[in-house]
């Protein structure tokens with residue numbers, strides 16, 4: 001489809017939706033504004049973007065609503081629904097790394113308004129006090145201004161990297177130059193000397209092996225080994241960045257050796273304890289090599305009565321690829337951490353590995369985030385490269401649950417713009433996939449073992465088929481732990497999934513799942529009453545009108561029914 005027709009498409013979609021809900025744009029504080037879209041030959045063509053000025057209320061909004069037994073619907077999704085209608089709502093979730101460039105309350109609010117679903121804090125950088133302050137600000141925005149932004153901490157993990165290369169910033173490495181790699185600390189500046197972060201960094205390394213920096217920034221040949229020290233000659237010139245990572249290659253293959261490093265270091269456990277105390281929603285574990293470390297952390301969270309904290313495993317090592325399925329099964333979700341993965345495997349393998357991981361996660365019903373370098377050039381420049389937009393779109397086409405910004409938001413001056421690029425590119429690709437009916441057919445691997453689990457799974461598979469075939473406006477699901485909502489999401493339906501839950505932990509975890517809009521509400525044992533009440537609540541807000549259809553799925557276990565669970569699918573037409 002030609003780019004020029006995008007504006008017409010977007011405009012007509014907005015007008016249609018606005019008319020459908022009987023709104024004029026101005027009536028709910030929205031503006032249709034022209035903005036850039038990438039056109040042929042790099043020219044910027046006209047396209048419209050909808051700017052929502054969410055009506056923001058100050059002062060314990062959630063508390064007030066809870067007291068009244070009302071529905072807690074975040075301001076951003078609500079604005080988006082009013083703007084674009086049910087079918088126009090974005091399905092792909094957005095994660096932003098918070099750093100010095102975006103840590104003020106004002107900047108965090110702008111990111112929240114721009115569609116940030118999850119804020120990521122990378123514990124490699126900055127102090128715990130700094131991270132605590134950011135978490136408090138996000139919780140304050142949620143509480144006082146009606147946002148729903150989940151918080152993720154990302155552990156440092158154990159990996160061999162450069163501690164000191166004799167300069168505060170980047171150093172150029174010339175071909176033929178000879179360098180000493182050592183674990184010994186040295187004072188002051190010592191040219192051509194690099195200190196590694198780990199004593200045993202050279203264990204098992206032989207003369208003739210190739211030392212690669214940051215997956216190809218520069219390469220060296222080991223020419224002499226004295227004790228643990230390596231004397232190396234540069235064979236491929238390049239750059240040494242601060243905290244650059246090492247990998248060793250022999251006969252064209254990675255020398256796998258850092259598994260003796262624990263996945264969870266002492267510092268990581270302290271950071272995890274910090275995260276639990278601060279009530280974070282996700283812990284992303286760096287350099288997971290097998291399911292054990294994930295299990296260890298999950299046990300710890302269980303003992304700490306912190307079961308609502310979800311554990312995400314970062315796939316970024318060669319070992320993790322070899323044990324992918326057991327890691328996915330043990331975790332609550334996965335991050336494809338392409339930055340370090342591209343150091344551990346040849347980077348030309350990243351695209352296929354990414355697609356495989358994304359596919360396995362969907363099969364096993366675990367959310368997956370694709371991370372790193374999505375819009376890398378925007379760390380410096382205000383527009384992305386066309387190749388970056390194509391990469392983002394490909395992730396969306398692969399139906400990953402979420403996209404992540406790293407340096408683009410943490411240190412770049414164009415973080416909000418980068419977020420809007422993700423937002424526009426994902427909405428565009430989702431629409432295209434729907435129009436072209438290019439939903440990739442999910443190989444229906446059965447997950448459930450027990451009968452109730454198998455029933456739930458089958459109900460969700462069929463419910464999505466019904467929803468798509470009937471063209472319903474939305475799917476409503478009532479869920480305690482989020483299982484039914486995620487089984488519906490796994491089928492990547494056309495309409496959005498409104499997941500009503502009484503559990504705030506479930507709500508914050510569902511924030512990462514494709515196409516799910518989590519809402520907090522009081523539910524009773526009477527399912528029929530819950531259904532009519534929630535439909536009424538949404539209708540009262542003016543977002544459902546006569547003739548709209550909703551497919552309703554429930555998995556609550558009412559006490560008056562003598563069974564383990566009670567599941568149903570109904571199609572309701574609003575009268």
Ligand SMILES: Nc1ncnc2c1ncn2[C@@H]1O[C@H](COP(=O)(O)OP(=O)(O)O)[C@@H](O)[C@H]1O
Nearest residue numbers: 097098099100122124125126339406407410411
């Ligand atoms: N909390 C923070 N404080 C300061 N700088 C940060 C923070 N988080 C991220 N950064 C900066 O943003 C860059 C990109 O973030 P990220 O990709 O998460 O880290 P890394 O480059 O270490 O993998 C980092 O290299 C670092 O310079």
Ligand SMILES: C=C(OP(=O)(O)O)C(=O)O
Nearest residue numbers: 316337338339340371372
């Ligand atoms: C997301 C990643 O991890 P980190 O930024 O913590 O290195 C990555 O390696 O791609």
Ligand SMILES: [K+]
Nearest residue numbers: 124154155156
């Ligand atoms: K990290």
Ligand SMILES: [Mg+2]
Nearest residue numbers: 316337339340
């Ligand atoms: Mg990494």
